[in-house]
Amino acid sequence: xxxxxxGGDRFAMYDLFAAYGALIDAAEFDxxxxxxxxxxxxxxxxxxxxxxxxPAGLVYCDSRAMLEDRIRxxxxxxxxxxxxxxxxxxxxxxTGEEGDAKLVEAPFAVYQSDxxxxxxxxxxGLYRDRIVVEPDDLKFRDKLVLLDTFAVPSLLATPL
Amino acid sequence: xxxxxxGGDRFAMYDLFAAYGALIDAAEFDxxxxxxxxxxxxxxxxxxxxxxxxPAGLVYCDSRAMLEDRIRxxxxxxxxxxxxxxxxxxxxxxTGEEGDAKLVEAPFAVYQSDxxxxxxxxxxGLYRDRIVVEPDDLKFRDKLVLLDTFAVPSLLATPL
Amino acid sequence: xxxxxxGGDRFAMYDLFAAYGALIDAAEFDxxxxxxxxxxxxxxxxxxxxxxxxPAGLVYCDSRAMLEDRIRxxxxxxxxxxxxxxxxxxxxxxTGEEGDAKLVEAPFAVYQSDxxxxxxxxxxGLYRDRIVVEPDDLKFRDKLVLLDTFAVPSLLATPL
Numbered sequence: 202x203x204x205x206x207x208g209g210d211r212f213a214m215y216d217l218f219a220a221y222g223a224l225i226d227a228a229e230f231d232x233x234x235x236x237x238x239x240x241x242x243x244x245x246x247x248x249x250x251x252x253x254x255x256p257a258g259l260v261y262c263d264s265r266a267m268l269e270d271r272i273r274x275x276x277x278x279x280x281x282x283x284x285x286x287x288x289x290x291x292x293x294x295x296t297g298e299e300g301d302a303k304l305v306e307a308p309f310a311v312y313q314s315d316x317x318x319x320x321x322x323x324x325x326g327l328y329r330d331r332i333v334v335e336p337d338d339l340k341f342r343d344k345l346v347l348l349d350t351f352a353v354p355s356l357l358a359t360p361l
Numbered sequence: 362x363x364x365x366x367x368g369g370d371r372f373a374m375y376d377l378f379a380a381y382g383a384l385i386d387a388a389e390f391d392x393x394x395x396x397x398x399x400x401x402x403x404x405x406x407x408x409x410x411x412x413x414x415x416p417a418g419l420v421y422c423d424s425r426a427m428l429e430d431r432i433r434x435x436x437x438x439x440x441x442x443x444x445x446x447x448x449x450x451x452x453x454x455x456t457g458e459e460g461d462a463k464l465v466e467a468p469f470a471v472y473q474s475d476x477x478x479x480x481x482x483x484x485x486g487l488y489r490d491r492i493v494v495e496p497d498d499l500k501f502r503d504k505l506v507l508l509d510t511f512a513v514p515s516l517l518a519t520p521l
Numbered sequence: 522x523x524x525x526x527x528g529g530d531r532f533a534m535y536d537l538f539a540a541y542g543a544l545i546d547a548a549e550f551d552x553x554x555x556x557x558x559x560x561x562x563x564x565x566x567x568x569x570x571x572x573x574x575x576p577a578g579l580v581y582c583d584s585r586a587m588l589e590d591r592i593r594x595x596x597x598x599x600x601x602x603x604x605x606x607x608x609x610x611x612x613x614x615x616t617g618e619e620g621d622a623k624l625v626e627a628p629f630a631v632y633q634s635d636x637x638x639x640x641x642x643x644x645x646g647l648y649r650d651r652i653v654v655e656p657d658d659l660k661f662r663d664k665l666v667l668l669d670t671f672a673v674p675s676l677l678a679t680p681l
Contacts, residue, residue: 249638285509289468292452292612294536308542308609310470314510318407318508320484322482322641322642324640326607349605349607349638349640350634376614376615379627383626445569449609449630474568474670478673
């Protein structure tokens with residue numbers, strides 16, 4: 202993920218984030234899960250709690266099995282809450298390294314549209330992720346969703 | 362548009378999308394039209410209709426002449442509906458190839474501001490495009506705008 | 522900032538904008554100031570005024586000292602207006618050169634969340650910047666914020 206000869210690593214990082222949003226929006230959750238490493242975590246935490254060191258998260262998936270389980274539940278729930286998501290993700294930014302992982306951040310906004318074609322802002326926040334190469338693709342090993350928006354009752358009906 | 366030695370093709374793809382939004386927002390519609398290939402299509406379809414295979418589109422320009430005509434009409438109409446657009450377009454994503462065309466997708470949000478300086482979300486959706494090299498620049502050959510938002514009466518007063 | 526062998530200059534430009542938004546959102550204002558050249562300007566002007574050639578700007582910092590002063594004031598003010606910003610910035614676009622500076626534009630949207638976790642669109646607009654290399658990093662020499670949204674009373678309580 203250096204700015205190597207081809208810039209290919211950097212583009213791969215951009216593609217990982219682009220695919221992350223696109224696959225949720227297209228409800229292709231198996232392909233979405235494949236963006237995560239075999240060993241992975243997925244946490245959603247209100248940004249304020251995170252900054253104060255409070256442990257209270259909205260979603261804590263500490264293993265891939267938990268993440269798969271969560272997605273299965275969401276799919277069921279969304280049979281009764283039909284909507285379309287639209288993820289807009291800002292340019293990802295390398296902020297450091299930790300062992301074999303790259304630390305990468307990107308801001309995001311998610312919009313939701315209902316069956317009547319009305320769209321509203323759903324949530325904004327910041328992805329703060331650890332990305333690894335496994336085996337020859339980039340994958341999310343740890344995805345932390347720092348959520349600005351936590352007043353929405355239906356908030357957890359969609360992956361962020 | 363491979364990740365070649367310079368990454369230049371990829372950047373050219375990014376630039377095409379950046380210019381697409383910027384030129385609408387700046388109301389530079391001749392320059393905007395120049396981003397399309399000589400033979401091109403431009404369709405706006407509610408995403409739901411598209412997914413169900415329904416043909417009902419909001420805008421069907423099946424030739425460059427039709428697209429030019431549409432833009433001419435919009436320019437007239439917007440003399441009486443003065444507003445500023447702001448397109449935010451996510452990172453474009455290569456999803457495949459079809460003959461000499463690259464299949465590229467990008468999510469977008471469009472905001473509109475009125476003369477009083479009030480801004481509102483106008484529409485979100487997904488561009489699903491075919492891009493070609495013609496003669497040495499990238500151009501949109503087929504632009505399909507899959508629209509999440511279709512409940513807005515004034516929806517078609519601006520290019521998406 | 523050509524599409525050179527590594528595409529590194531282009532990525533550096535992308536990173537400059539990504540850092541610009543991220544550092545405001547993280548309230549890291551010293552690091553944010555370090556993105557500006559030693560000699561710099563920072564102007565916020567309603568887009569309409571700008572297009573009509575009206576001089577009326579909302580913020581005029583014609584030197585780095587003025588910009589530092591402004592940030593100091595905002596920090597004080599925001600002790601009483603606690604919120605979280607989220608900047609979404611579109612792909613930056615090279616539009617020309619002027620002496621040793623690159624002319625670069627990028628559209629943006631800023632969202633604000635309050636302490637109750639409610640999020641609203643705050644402002645949209647266009648960055649129209651001059652970027653220079655100083656001494657080995659890219660820096661903003663002149664940042665012009667063309668603002669679509671100017672009806673918001675609290676508008677100037679946050680850097681855009």
